[in-house]
Amino acid sequence: MSACPDAPWGGARHPVFVTSSNFGVGNLFAYRRFGNRSHLEYGTPDACVAFIAGELGWGGNVTILSHACVSANLGLTLAARQIAAGIADEALVFTFDFLSPFVAGGFHALKILNSESPAPYQVRDVSAIGLGDGAAFAVLRKPSRGWMIAGQTMHNEMHHFTAFPSGGGGFAACIDPLVRLASGRRLWIKGHGTGTLEAGRLEAEAFRRACPASPLVGWKGSLGHTLGSNGLVELAVALESLGSGRIPGTVGSAAPTFSEMVSLDPIFDSTYDGVICASNAFGGAHAALLLCHA
Amino acid sequence: MLERFVSCVGTDDAGAGEPAAIRARLRGVFAPAFGRRATILGLLIGGVLREALEGDCDAIVYGSTFGETRTLADFLDSFPHPSPTLFQTSVHPSPVQQVMIDRQQPVREYIPLAGRRCLAARVLLTALLCPADRVVLCGGEEHGSWLSDFRMGSDRSFAFAMVLGRSRDASTQGRLRLEPIGETAPEPSGGEQGAMSLSEFFDLLHARRDYKGPVSAEWRLEVEWS
Numbered sequence: 467m468s469a470c471p472d473a474p475w476g477g478a479r480h481p482v483f484v485t486s487s488n489f490g491v492g493n494l495f496a497y498r499r500f501g502n503r504s505h506l507e508y509g510t511p512d513a514c515v516a517f518i519a520g521e522l523g524w525g526g527n528v529t530i531l532s533h534a535c536v537s538a539n540l541g542l543t544l545a546a547r548q549i550a551a552g553i554a555d556e557a558l559v560f561t562f563d564f565l566s567p568f569v570a571g572g573f574h575a576l577k578i579l580n581s582e583s584p585a586p587y588q589v590r591d592v593s594a595i596g597l598g599d600g601a602a603f604a605v606l607r608k609p610s611r612g613w614m615i616a617g618q619t620m621h622n623e624m625h626h627f628t629a630f631p632s633g634g635g636g637f638a639a640c641i642d643p644l645v646r647l648a649s650g651r652r653l654w655i656k657g658h659g660t661g662t663l664e665a666g667r668l669e670a671e672a673f674r675r676a677c678p679a680s681p682l683v684g685w686k687g688s689l690g691h692t693l694g695s696n697g698l699v700e701l702a703v704a705l706e707s708l709g710s711g712r713i714p715g716t717v718g719s720a721a722p723t724f725s726e727m728v729s730l731d732p733i734f735d736s737t738y739d740g741v742i743c744a745s746n747a748f749g750g751a752h753a754a755l756l757l758c759h760a
Numbered sequence: 761m762l763e764r765f766v767s768c769v770g771t772d773d774a775g776a777g778e779p780a781a782i783r784a785r786l787r788g789v790f791a792p793a794f795g796r797r798a799t800i801l802g803l804l805i806g807g808v809l810r811e812a813l814e815g816d817c818d819a820i821v822y823g824s825t826f827g828e829t830r831t832l833a834d835f836l837d838s839f840p841h842p843s844p845t846l847f848q849t850s851v852h853p854s855p856v857q858q859v860m861i862d863r864q865q866p867v868r869e870y871i872p873l874a875g876r877r878c879l880a881a882r883v884l885l886t887a888l889l890c891p892a893d894r895v896v897l898c899g900g901e902e903h904g905s906w907l908s909d910f911r912m913g914s915d916r917s918f919a920f921a922m923v924l925g926r927s928r929d930a931s932t933q934g935r936l937r938l939e940p941i942g943e944t945a946p947e948p949s950g951g952e953q954g955a956m957s958l959s960e961f962f963d964l965l966h967a968r969r970d971y972k973g974p975v976s977a978e979w980r981l982e983v984e985w986s
Contacts, residue, residue: 498836
């Protein structure tokens with residue numbers, strides 16, 4: 467957070483949105499295992515965020531969001547709404563998730579943890595999610611010039627905690643409005659690419675139908691799945707990629723891919739003027755945003 | 761000023777009731793499988809959401825300070841053989857997801873919030889800023905587990921749900937308004953004046969009590985029942 471611009475964060479017109487999937491829940495496990503009560507100071511979302519707010523000198527205007535792996539996207543959405551409504555001058559979105567036995571044990575129990583990450587995804591049928599620590603922040607203000615978040619969408623399938631309905635209609639329901647919004651722009655796509663075969667197949671198919679001419683990349687083979695923070699961590703990489711014209715490829719994967727639009731190699735092209743970034747989570751939760759020139 | 765009209769209000773004050781009693785009381789409300797499998801907080805939330813979910817629903821805003829404390833405690837104690845079911849139902853958004861998955865009812869926006877001191881203000885502002893015409897606002901807590909002994913779990917169980925619409929109609933039961941108090945110097949986190957917890961907001965709803973006053977340092981709430 468040393469790079470975060472100075473502002474009265476947490477004041478009436480400078481709200482802060484803190485998002486995470488797990489906050490300090492790993493500390494509860496540590497307390498239960500070792501009995502050291504100091505761990506309890508960070509055990510709830512509120513206690514964990516209060517500690518961070520105290521360290522960073524924020525005021526009390528702090529909203530805490532937790533929606534598994536679309537948590538950061540929700541923070542960006544709510545921040546944008548407060549700015550659009552004229553309630554906030556600027557908004558700070560801060561997100562983090564770190565690995566703990568809670569997370570690793572949970573994904574292991576679901577039999578979807580790739581314990582050999584970053585070994586390539588395609589060599590295993592289901593145990594494919596490589597986890598990673600992540601933290602990022604974004605300062606949002608009214609667009610004037612440069613890159614802006616032109617639109618954000620969500621869709622929650624509510625079909626199953628960890629499975630998608632056949633056809634993957636939730637992916638399309640989330641991304642299609644953004645594709646329409648981006649009409650006329652030259653786009654590339656940063657998919658969620660969680661690593662499981664079924665999710666990858668459905669996501670690639672939804673983007674193939676919606677915008678077949680746009681290259682699709684996924685970065686969790688490199689960064690790991692940074693859980694609730696992935697939407698903002700990967701947005702930061704996407705922003706840098708747009709600015710530099712150097713887009714990382716789909717690290718840790720190999721042919722054959724689910725769709726010809728999947729780019730395994732980096733893309734060197736500065737003529738793109740927009741990217742759609744997508745994230746998914748438990749419960750068939752989808753969130754996406756369109757990043758493009760103001 | 762932000763304003764919405766309230767309909768379909770449901771509240772359940774389960775106090776410090778034992779989980780078995782809550783499950784037994786609500787079991788008949790749901791299909792047998794859900795009544796057996798759902799968490800206590802899932803049952804409480806599901807019970808108050810039933811009427812609110814009967815109409816169109818484009819957005820659900822959910823607030824809970826502690827969330828699934830019982831399931832979380834059970835999951836942590838399931839190590840070294842962690843339970844997959846307890847893992848996915850222990851996460852913060854789980855109670856509403858359990859209900860909606862049981863109903864196989866998709867929803868465009870689902871926004872789960874946490875926090876303590878000003879959680880009422882946060883969920884209200886989030887709901888009132890939703891672009892959807894019809895927003896379901898719900899929340900709740902469950903008492904119990906060793907976490908409550910350390911004030912890391914709620915001292916009471918409760919749940920509420922209501923539908924917020926843009927205009928007054930025959931189903932309107934009340935009105936919510938949020939007014940900004942105005943720019944003030946940021947108070948240190950934790951020292952917020954006029955903060956209303958989710959539990960206090962629940963009490964307002966449960967008693968259908970009018971209210972006009974601050975809910976955070978930034979917002980004044982007006983609740984007016986018809």
